[in-house]
Amino acid sequence: MRFDVSSIEDPRVRAFYSLYWSQHQIALDFFTRLAEEQFDYRMVDTPEKKSDTPRESLAHILYVQCATLRIPDPVLGSLNAEQ
DSSP: OOOOGGGOOSHHHHHHHHHHHHHHHHHHHHHHHSOGGGTTOOSOBOSSOBOOOHHHHHHHHHHHHHHHHTOOBTTTBOSOTTO
């Protein structure tokens, strides 16, 4: 699916989508190629250092997108006091 970012009239929204859309496609391509058992794999897992699992990375990506778009978290409630 290709989204026509130039069709967005608000320059701030257009700037956001210009950055977001390419990253969205990269994440979509990556996560659709993972098998279910790979979602909890850690590449680094030592007492001193741990890497995120793909599942934790996806959760972080979704949280940041919700915060950026100011969508309330269904568990935590409002992400911004301004809402």
